[in-house]
Amino acid sequence: MTSTWIKAALLTSLVSMASGVLAQDVQPESEADLLIWTDKTTLEYMKFAASEFNKDFNYDVQFTFRGLAPMDAASRMIQDGGSARVADVAEIEHDLLGRLVVAGGVMENLVSADDISRSFMPSAVTASQYKGVSYGFPVSFSTLALFYNKDLLAEKPKTFEEIIDFSSNFNDYKENRYGLLWDVQNYYESRMFLTLYGAYEFGKNGTDAKDLGINSALAQKGLYAMKALRKANSSNPSDMRNPQVRRGLFNEGKVAAIIDGPWAIQGYNNSGINYGVAPIPTLDGKHPRTFSTVREAVVSSYSQYPRAAQLFASYISSDEMLMKRYEMTKAIPPVSALMEKIMKKTDEATYAIITQGFSSDAMPSIPEMGYLWSPMASAITAMWVNDQQPKQVLDHAKKIIEEQIAFQE
The missing domain is CATH 3.40.190.10 (Periplasmic binding protein-like II)
Known part of the structure; x- marks a missing residue:
């Protein structure tokens, strides 16, 4: 050859x-x-x-x-x-x-x-x-957006605070009724909150594996801001890992809004639900940056x-x-x-x-990105479910990621 x-x-x-x-x-x-x-x-x-x-x-x-x-x-x-x-x-x-x-x-x-x-x-x-x-x-290219039930939310949501307010009179855990759903444990979907105030995964536009920014003060602030959404998304995140479960509840009219991507559009069309699609709403006045x-x-x-x-x-x-x-x-x-x-x-x-x-x-395309997914999922879950502090969970995640990167060098 x-x-x-x-x-x-x-x-x-x-x-x-x-x-x-x-x-x-x-x-x-x-x-x-x-x-x-x-x-x-x-x-x-x-x-x-x-x-x-x-x-x-x-x-x-x-x-x-x-x-x-x-x-x-x-x-x-x-x-x-x-x-x-x-x-x-x-x-x-x-x-x-x-x-x-x-x-x-x-x-x-x-x-x-x-x-x-x-x-x-x-x-x-x-x-x-x-x-x-x-x-x-x-x-x-593809990215995430907000799909919402027009029969429940008459106006296109522009802020997550609007969805939180709606959820106060809508959510019912026993009935699987929620104002908002997304795969909380999936860093691809929750990343937008961690980076809300300017945090990043790797420096130099995702190319510098030596500059790991996932536990910075800005990342901690973003993860803390994400906590406010528990009022709208009061589900058990483990129960909602399966996209078919989340989408099924949305299609049944039990979920007012769901964060999803273009890959889900055909399924929503087939369901016959009266839905709309909006860019990701603001949180605390900031526009979340999706992957x-x-x-x-x-x-x-x-x-x-x-x-x-x-x-x-x-x-x-x-x-x-x-x-x-x-x-x-x-x-x-x-x-x-x-x-x-x-x-x-x-x-x-x-x-x-x-x-x-x-x-x-x-998403950063350097090989080291592969080491982020599991530790970041664990960090987000510990904060969301066990109410641990952002600094604690992110410091722990960074330690694991750095150890894995060093082991491969």
Whole structure:
């Protein structure tokens, strides 16, 4: 097998020679045959994109498609790269990028990194990079929003305090009736409160593992502010870990508002509930910053056709194809200009998610992020259920996370 370094050098050379001209001046390898991994819901779009790719540039690249969940795709690329054929182009969630890079599984973006830096939303740019080097080709993003029952809350909630006030005459633990639900123990969903006053996970926009900020004074203040929401969410968080339980109660009209993501929209539509969607409300006058997840295409370091793979990954992250993807799948493009264009004529849910997207931070994609989930879940649970102090639980979480990071070094 040709050395990965030789392939990368070859493509770098080609791009250098094409300096000042369009990426398509770099041609695919003759008889290129690309294997594409993408989510099953995106297969039809990807087949369309492949056809248009060949048509637009008069290429004759062959394609094979396989529906594979992004997490499974990343795992396969890490485990099987070099020993079995993996996708030439795969779509992953960005928080796994760091692990892929460290494992040597993905190739640097050598054709459109500058374009991405110029036109994509900042969180998507950050999500596509590892240690300042661009690897990913962002294709969509998602974040959390507030879904609310219009028959219970006549007005779109703008503050969490409004929901707390409503809950005082609505909540009934025995009847499983709550003003607000979310997966309290899941740091992905509760993170917005810990960072309410400006705290962060890792310094330098999530890239500095040596600067762990989860127990700062600002983080403690945010976690303390989250306590006020127990009046609205008086459920047992362990009982509400299952999303189907939470969504089922919402669909039955027993929950006035639920924090969820675009992945839940189809289920709510099928339930027939009269619901609306809003950006995450303010708490204590502050706009919570949710985590956002960026879907991105990556090119395998083991691809036998690196030029064709890079050109196709760049093509599906172009404005034209991102808009076509949105039309076919409702996946929101992580490009500010395109988001603003979509907002002028879209449904309420997409509008709310895009709006919240402007107040979101991409999950850190460094490998050390993997050590946060369990300790932070335990910290939040200890504060929420056992009424322990934020400083105590966050100091303990930081100690565990630092020990785990040090053990791996």
